[in-house]
Amino acid sequence: MSSNSFAYNEQSGGGEATELGQEATSTISPSGAFGLFSSDLKKNEDLKQMLESNKDSAKLDAMKRIVGMIAKGKNASELFPAVVKNVASKNIEIKKLVYVYLVRYAEEQQDLALLSISTFQRALKDPNQLIRASALRVLSSIRVPIIVPIMMLAIKEASADLSPYVRKNAAHAIQKLYSLDPEQKEMLIEVIEKLLKDKSTLVAGSVVMAFEEVCPDRIDLIHKNYRKLCNLLVDVEEWGQVVIIHMLTRYARTQFVSPWKEDDGLEDNEKNFYESDDEQKEKTDHKKKPYTMDPDHRLLIRNTKPLLQSRNAAVVMAVAQLYWHISPKSEVGIISKSLVRLLRSNREVQYIVLQNIATMSIQRKGMFEPYLKSFYVRSTDPTMIKTLKLEILTNLANEANISTLLREFQTYVKSQDKQFAAATIQTIGRCATNISEVTDTCLNGLVCLLSNRDEIVVAESVVVIKKLLQMQPVQHGEIIKHMAKLLDSITVPVARASILWLIGENCERVPKIAPDVLRKMAKSFTSEDDLVKLQILNLGAKLYLTNSKQTKLLTQYILNLGKYDQNYDIRDRTRFIRQLIVPNEKSGALSKYAKKIFLAQKPAPLLESPFKDRDHFQLGTLSHTLNTKATGYLELSNWPEVAPDPSVRNVEVIELAKEWTPAGKAKKENSAKKFYSESEEEEDSSDSSSDSESESESASGEQEEEGDSSEDSSEDTSSEHRSDSESASEVGDKRTAKKNSKSKGKSYSEDGEKENEKSKTSDSSSTDSSSEEESSSDSESVSESESEPESRKVAKNEKKKTKQDRNPLTKDVSLLDLDDFNPVSTPVALPTPALSPSLIADLEGLNLSTCSSVISVSTPVFVPVKTHVLLHRMSGRGLAAHYFFPRQPCIFGDKMVSVQITLNNTTDQKIENIHIGEKKLPMGMQMHVFNPIESLEPEGSITVSMGIDFCDSTQTASFQLCTKDDCFSVNIQPPVGELLLPVAMSEKDFKKEQGMLTGMNETSTVIIAAPQNFTPSVILQKVVNVANVGVVPSGQDNIHRFAAKTVHSGSLMLVTVELKEGSTAQLIINTERTVIGSVLLRELKPVLSQG
């Protein structure tokens, strides 16, 4: 803050008088101030001059003073022309302050505001995302209807911006435009729909906010994004979480059936749910009995649970209300602990939370009973908190705890805060009515309070006792007598009135006292309060009817007094009573019934909680707090009888397939074409390094191509195939592109196969399965290139089919709701049982895709041609089997290494029914077998693929390869380099990761070799030959970096080859998996050092 504005503030803050003199004229109202304007002109003239000066510092000072005026609520609108000129200032701070000014006054000076629009339009195209975002922010905040079309355009453009930050601002702008011009709704919904698909956590909260404001009824827009939102939730910023949770609560109430019907059956349902979900599916199919929870419903409940631990009270409350409204009753309990924790917070938070607890505790006492003592009142609590706590204590009171509570209440009654003491007495009354065991005790206690010194306490006690007695038709003559005595001392009108009413009501039970009381009252009638007078009249009337002998004259006296009372209510009542009870010639039929009218049995008042009926409002809302419907409150609908079609939420399959496919190639293609959704991932990771990253990707892509071209020059068919899919991807969107990369991956593996065959000097007839594979992937990419959701679904189905054909066993595991149950697909659930922390957890959270932009699995740089013998033809009686590692992510399971087995029939007879028999696998290891091969022609060869989860160890997988007649024991021992998947990352990320994997996690060795072996290409070739690693682009010539992750655990494996002077080099491997690391080191060392 500059010294100048200090001076200004001192001046204005110092004396109100000067301030008035100088500025008030311009503030009050523009119209009123107009006449006095000239006197004020000088001061503003001064500001204007400063604004028009050449010096930025002068302008800045002027702007600061103007902002000071705005902050104080003073009118600075006449400076508009001078200020708006500076909108294009180079100085960022001036610019910002001008923006502040513009947003404040543009609405009033619409014509002049238009002058600034072009500046913003220009800024919207600025390369700096911060400037784009702030231009959009200001442009959309200027509430000038003329520019609506410009705003619409800007929003549309920004919603497709590369930067998630700009897209977030676009989401905010939607709401602004909507409030300015609701007619744009349809167009805006389109933008919302688009932004809802956004995967950035930055955008999610804001767009849901826009959704809630613009089109909360378009629940159909949510379907496709439901699972994504659930999964993203933990990583969205806290404010977004609140909005999303509230929205999802409403969503769940419309889309799922009530979990409340059969709570007891719930437990085994849950088990089913976890066991397998095709069972689940079946259940939903045959019109479920008993109730099963929709997996999506469960997903929401499960994913919100960690948020109970949030530091933000609003988030905790939002989760609490979600559990309250949509979770099975048996699970609601977990929220109470968190809510009680919030009670430690500020007074305002306490207030809201206590209100909500009060509502909850009415319906479900058990929830908060263990925390009873947390609601004990402290003398330092503000009164509103005290009364709320009392309310909750009352709700929680039951037979078991009432005695403790009553003891606690006794302390409160003595409190110096008399209002609170009175509230406590009310509470005791309520406890007494609710719990019949203690009614008498309470009554006695209250009677004791009648002798209290404090009048308010006594009065309140009287009122409560009156209510209690009314509820109990039993004789309580003693108490009434006692109270009658009190009439002499007590002065509070309500209490006196209550006593009189009680005596009147029970006048037959206290026949001696009642007339005497009436006598006393008649004496003091004129000096009584109106309320008491009315009750005296009532008492008189009742006594007249029951005991007219003694009280006739007294009553008539009182009626006479009442006739001339000042208050018309009393005069009215007097007339009414007289007509009713005193029989005369004019009195009608009614007087016969007077006794029935006056001494009818009156229903006892119900003492209930003011929070009783609040639960029809959604908890945690403003409406709930106020107990009235606030503007814009969205009703929580009742559970539907029958759940709407759950399949509307199915979108994941394709995306998931994409998640773990190598993305390197696809990215390269896309970055050339600038598909926005594609590059978002880069943006996510880091704004500044996005360039280098895309470079790295393209680099790895190039390398890849290099790799395969050097290795194989005659892959005609597959390269054709690739160009096909490329052209398809041109019309398609990101998904297609990624998909293509997958199909490309497949074609790759074919290459491998072919080479395999070639090298094996085999008679290469193309194999059935691979051609089938090719055709299936082909059809996928074609159908997808139409890039419409429907067609996508078709594609999905198609794919499902093909996959099912091939491996019926795993169809559900790999296809249905992958994100729920498969660890890879849920980013948060990716297992990193690592000891040392890694950034992965953070990184993954940000994006839906497992392979977050930094560490994404890439395509293998090189696929070695080496095959291993599985079964020699001699020992296999003519059946020969070779296996090799295609270095592709396994399609059967994310933790598996894919193995391709080529079977050759070297006999001259058909070999039938080739399958895998007994498996002897070490602990934890898993294997996905190929489908039995019905027959293999003589001289025929077939390649099948299988997946083996080696659990990141080099242990041998033993199994039996069986034919119709024989069984052969075979085993596969994986080279350590095949237990890896290559990873693409930037050098920066590599270093960061490496930095975290030091100490124990680092192994290194020195290699000595001839200099010609240390050329980059040789090292590259040697390393990738041994291990399936990805190349990390390196800034230094003498350091080569490779990155991979282990297939099973996903731990990073970082390999560094650093060339030193002479002919030595340092080989460093960083990984959490130290065993594999050292094995790899041992394998790499001889390869690198050999000639």
Add this chain to the structure above:
Amino acid sequence: MIHSLFLINSSGDIFLEKHWKSVVSRSVCDYFFEAQERATEAENVPPVIPTPHHYLLSVYRHKIFFVAVIQTEVPPLFVIEFLHRVVDTFQDYFGVCSEPVIKDNVVVVYEVLEEMLDNGFPLATESNILKELIKPPTILRTVVNTITGSTNVGDQLPTGQLSVVPWRRTGVKYTNNEAYFDVIEEIDAIIDKSGSTITAEIQGVIDACVKLTGMPDLTLSFMNPRLLDDVSFHPCVRFKRWESERILSFIPPDGNFRLLSYHVSAQNLVAIPVYVKHSISFRDSSSLGRFEITVGPKQTMGKTIEGVIVTSQMPKGVLNMSLTPSQGTHTFDPVTKMLSWDVGKINPQKLPSLKGTMSLQAGASKPDENPTINLQFKIQQLAISGLKVNRLDMYGEKYKPFKGIKYMTKAGKFQVRT
């Protein structure tokens, strides 16, 4: 969501207003003033006040009302929590949050508010990010700015906004790398007249001051994590690892922050470190009352109790008190009837006591309740729950940081009924 914000001081002046949507006339605050009048005490002003067209949600801190104007349904806690965050941010920026400070820094305040909300929806509330956008004013910067003409406004998008660790700014550099953790536990208790505990619980927080270069990744483990019953974390803590290993693993924000707050399960018996012996008696006839309290240590695990302050709200009938403390100083305000005794350290050999008489209003009946005694104290180097940090490790950076862990036990809401 949040339409406007008004800052109102204790004398009822609106000294700052900020609008995020169209301007709401400040006359809307009249409803607030009405409620304020009705409430008599500032802290009894209801936090939510409905008016015909708007809703006023307010928080009261540092003797300032922060009143947010809302037009439509919104979770009230959302607004309240946000307002508290605003106050915290001001405090972070200016050291204190008071009317003169806000007035002095009105431009920075305005810029900060502008960044915190867009269209009434929170945009950047993380202090690390805000400080990159708008640099907090320091004397040095003020001088530099006046000379060079540079500004307080950052010209780049804070990297944190987009990075994977949105709470930490990048490019942090320190010459002395240090990480301090304060484990602070507060005992909330209500003690009965006879000295028995009615309720007692321990609420703890771990406040951190981390000044580390680069992107450190820290893990903090406890000797006895089972003690922690209910915890809430700063967003930086990896929840999964806590769930599985009971280890706090996090990339810390730069500077001061609250790492976690916890609750020690109610099942554990809470050790009460002090006792208060009291004998306060009013006699019906006499206009004098006797007053005597003694404070002594109970279960302190051999540590000294410091900073003991005894306060008590005396009944209305007490006119004045003449007391002699054996140590420390005491004051009695005859207007608010607040007795305050600053004891200081407790010496177990010579227990501090406060004795004397109270003069009561003549003729008034004796108050029916004895005053409640509120106690404050501090015990250094002790976490009363027995929580102990096992070790703190840093990954991701090469240097050796200086690590420090401090324990402290304080009285929270500690009341003794007499």
